[in-house]
Amino acid sequence: MKQSVQGSAGAGTPEPRTPGGDRVPAQARGQARAADGLDGLRERDATVPAARGEHTHSERPIPGPRPAVQRSSVRGQILDALRTALVTGELKPGEVYSAPVLGERFGVSATPVREAMQQLALEGAVEVVPNRGFRVVRRGARELAELAEVRALIEVPVMLRLARTVPGERWAELRPLAEETVRAAASGCPATYAESDRAFHAALLALAGNEQLVGIASDLHRRSQWPLVGGPVRHGRADLVADAAEHTALLEALIAGELDVVRGLVTEHFAGSH
Incomplete structure (x- = not known):
């Protein structure tokens, strides 16, 4: 994706990419840099066998060179790569993907792909299809x-309470995150914007000092960013901007402590999420 950055692998080592051939998203940057002592080491098999119960003979291979993953x-x-592929629609709603085939695409064994897919199943993004793999919901x-209604029920009252109690200088500290959403929107990349959007909202809610609130709201937010069956929604550059x-x-x-303006803006923001 456009938000991808150079990995920490040594010269000549390909970068990790999404199923569509784009690079692994920015949140993997710190993880890759922490692996300096493991540069060049990849978890991959010369031929990745199909896991027991997963039939891959009729599944079309994903085009493009196989990327390396640290x-x-x-x-x-x-x-992270699969989440990006969900946001961009590279993993298509209704399609079934097997861990061995995706593992071959990433140049890793089926195990880490299956583990990542299990996490996505817990998040409601995919569902297990016995003997085949995982279907995108x-x-x-x-x-x-x-989802927009539930998010509004949770976030709007909290935001209004925080608007009355948090001093202006604390809000001012979040300006870099707001500016980052503007830059991400200008890039036109939905995955880049999705990441910065969640970070901004999470930082606002974090001022409430309730980790459970932030976690639940972030999960709902992530779910609301997956595309519909008919294609991406609100993913045009103008919409992001x-x-x-x-x-x-x-x-x-x-x-500025303008409570009436805050009330109108947060209400409009979630109404626009429909």
Whole structure:
């Protein structure tokens, strides 16, 4: 994806990529750099056998060169890459993907792919298909609207309470995160924007001092970013730029202590998520 960065592998070592051939997203950067002592080591098989019960003979291979993935935090890097592929629609709703075939694409064994897919199943992104692999969950407009409603029920009251109690200088510390959403939106890459969007919202809610709240809200937020069956929603560059502009306006209102403006902005922000 456009937000991908250079990995920590030594010269000549290919970078990890998504199933569509793009590089592994930015959140894997720190993990890869921590693996300096393992540069060049990859977890891969010359031929990755199909796991027992997973039939791959009729599954079309994913085109493109096989990328290398650093041995350190392989599962985490694969999970990040698969999440990016979900946001961009490279992993298509309704399609079934087997761990061995995806493992071949990433140049790793099926095990870390299967572990990452199990995590995505817990998050509701995919479902297990016995003897075949994992199917990307089909989502409709109603589910997206329901997620937006639940997020609003959780986040709006918290934001209004924080607007009355948190001093302006604390809000001002979050300006870099708001500015990052603007830059991500300008890139036009939905995966880049999704990451910065979640980071901004999580930082706002973190001022409440409730880790459970942040975790639940972030999970709902991630689910709301997956595309619908008919294709990506609100993923056009203009939509991303407009959404990021709301972040900036909201933060400035919080800094200024303009409660009525804050109330209107947070209500509009979630209404636009439908």
